[in-house]
Amino acid sequence: MPRYYFDVHDRQGVHRDEVGLDFPDMDAAILEARRALADMTRESLVIDGATDLGILIRDGDEAPVNLAVTMTTERLDE
Structure with missing residues (x-):
């Protein structure tokens, strides 16, 4: 795996x-990255209001980044 x-x-x-972490394929790794990012975003917004978070997924061959999953929020009234 x-x-x-x-x-x-x-x-x-x-x-x-x-x-x-071991996953059967990139699709499974992407799903986990999305879940992790959602959890991280929830936690950081409550704790310190951090809004720019991202996860870059690399494969076991240490290849360049295969995928970036990011979350950015911004206030529109500022």
Whole structure:
């Protein structure tokens, strides 16, 4: 089963995933990245209002980024 690495990007910078997770394919890894990003967004909005978050998915071959899943929010009344 392939291993995928989820590097998290936030206001503090890049947090490289050195462990990774096994998924049957990229589609399963994308689904997990979406779930993780939703959880991270909920938590960060409650704690500190952070709004720019992203997960870059790398495959086990350390290939360049295969996919980015991002969430950005902004106030329109400012």
